[in-house]
Amino acid sequence: MSNPADNAKELAAAVQAAASSGEPLSIRGAGTKRFCTGDIPGTPLDVTRHRGIVSYEPTELVITARAGTPLGEIEAVLAERNQMLGFEPPHFGPGATLGGTLACGFSGPRRPYAGSVRDFVLGTEIINGRGEMLKFGGQVMKNVAGYDVSRLLVGSFGTLGVILEASLKVLPRPSREITLGFEMPAARAIETMNTWAGRPLPLSAAAHSGDTLYIRLSGTDSAVRAAHQRLGGDVLDRGSTLWMELREHTHHFFRNSEPLWRLSVPPATPPMDLPGTWLIDWGGAQRWLVTRTDAGTIQSAATACGGHAAVFGSATRANHLPAALGALISAVRSAMDPDRLLNSSL
């Protein structure tokens, strides 16, 4: 485990210096999500040295850690107490930090059933574009005192502030978890996943790849047993590896040189008529497509069914927002970072 270190003052000083010189900053964690942000021009601001778990109260189901803390370290500490991060974050590489995870807002296979990374953030401490330190929210499970700025930071790719520290709600680990496989084509898999999601079952993941529907059940022994009896299907030996591979994009589906598209659609949308290879996750709501089809065709197909599409690892910032919303978002950004010093290319 790394040595904890409080580097907040140095980081704030660096942002203040940037604010007075007007020199933009490129906020850096472990660099595991660079594929997504590209190289951000500006003086590097290394957050990895601001690391360590600040407090962990297993009985409160809350952990507070500095942004540079490796995700793996947090997960290991939680695992010792039979707890976990409910949003099952992808690391996308060794050393992935908490700060980068929050800034990018990625969640894993459990997301539709347990909630997204945003749903687990209770409070944050940040540095704004003027180099001021601010705190939002706290360590309690419910809070309606003031605006929910913490959640606004999640998925903002470092454009609103440098995340210094975050308090997260954690979950008890299920006492049992199994993965079931069912041979069926995509159309039936989508129908099945959604029918089951509409029933009170202990689902924690549902994906379709090749010709198999994969369902993960998590909960108490008896709840998982009862659900398995009801659903049938074969228990997979390497279930946990499968979800890890889907989460980390190490599954063979992702080993491909053609463009990888991520389509975000209403989960019950029937299979879409676009050429390429598909992998369906999040109970139908997240669809991966490996294809050479042109962008316009894919995007209009996604829009037609009420969703959107983007090449994964690019264009994380939406350029096609309606004018009023775009202006508002840009104004919110200016309120936090008036000189656009933070990750200005995003």
Add this chain to the structure above:
Amino acid sequence: MPISAALRDRLALATCLERVRTDPADTWVYGYDNSRKHAVPDAVVFATTHREVRDVVQACFDAAVPLIARGRGTGTTGAAIPLHGGVVLSLERMNRILSIDPANRVLVVEPGVTNQAIQEAAAIHGFFWPPDPTSAAYCTVGGNLAVNAAGPHAVKYGSTRENTLGLRAVIGTGDEIHTGAYTTKGAVGYDLTRLLIGSEGTLAIITEATLKLTPLPESRRLLQVIYSSVRDAAQAISRIMAQPATPCALEFMDANAINMVREYAPAVLPDNAGALLLIEVDGPEQVLDDMVAAIRSVASGHGLLDFRAARTRQESDALWSTRKALSPALRNIAPNKLNEDVVVPVSRLPELIEGLDRLSRAHGIPIVNFGHAGNGNIHVNLLYDSQDPKQAAAAKPCLRQVFDLVLQLGGTLSGEHGIGQEKRDYIPLAIDPVALDLMRRIKTQFDPKGILNPDKIFPHSPK
């Protein structure tokens, strides 16, 4: 100050003459909420469509007149009160369920639909919408969104924020925005959905909401557990929350609350009861026995006085009746009450209750506490008589010390009721000046003229 004839005409043009009221006989009742504060609006407008809302906001923007969104006025913090007059925009007639999509588990509604109407529409398809305020029969989803309302089931299913996928809204300039996406993960842009939720009508008027539905559980089982002290109960709560069979409700009553409802309880409550927990579990019938056993094993421990599990619907109704008797009992015992909904970490619950006891004795004001213990959200009720000069003078200073105590324990001022007007002046205790300043700047981006629900949440800025 009456609104100008020009504004009145524009409001009538935006809606229709019949739906713009300026006669005090009509507007009076739109000037209060459940905080019992009152201020008469200069006009009340009833909108029936998104377009009308947009035109009303534009008219108020042009005239620079305050505009206060109103659901059904059940809020407890004075959030819907037109402090400086202006226009109250009542959304109660925008009460249509626009679509229900069981395949995708999504419900699209106008803001004036009551929480209960949503539950009824969802139940037809085997779903529910988790936010379950006690006021469900009367309050609107617009009000629920504006304060991030919740109830007992939030401990397992989350509050309004975790159960809303997207919003359509009109910001203070009259511009329309869509936030979130129909799907569960709109990762595009900033998360304005969660920002609007809990913003109490100060950033935008919500005109449409896309709600995420949850399958109704097959069955439920209710347990009542009594401990000799809050400390013992708090430790049990932590043990219960740390095991995987998360209850769908975990309600708490302190000794003062227990004493108030003894006569309503289905079975004699032990004299030395220091804390009572009502625990509900849900799931398929065949696993409930195991869940009850799991809860029973972690609930057992120091100070356990009584454990009972309802076996039938009647038994469970009888156990809930103890909790439900509290609100009317409180009303009967003291003419006035300050009803707060603070949150503390569960492990600090004993210190909270002990501290409140001390404050109660020091100020001569009875304090009764109950609430959603699973997430540390406690309803603190200061009971007093405004006709008793001593008590009347002590109530506010006592409240201030309650907030000091809560913040000192790492807690927050409100878990589900919001800040509104009542708690506005305490906000600087909880949020530092830099963060407050930033929130004000965010507000300015949504509402450059400051017309949307002015002087709520944030105290006057020190200029």
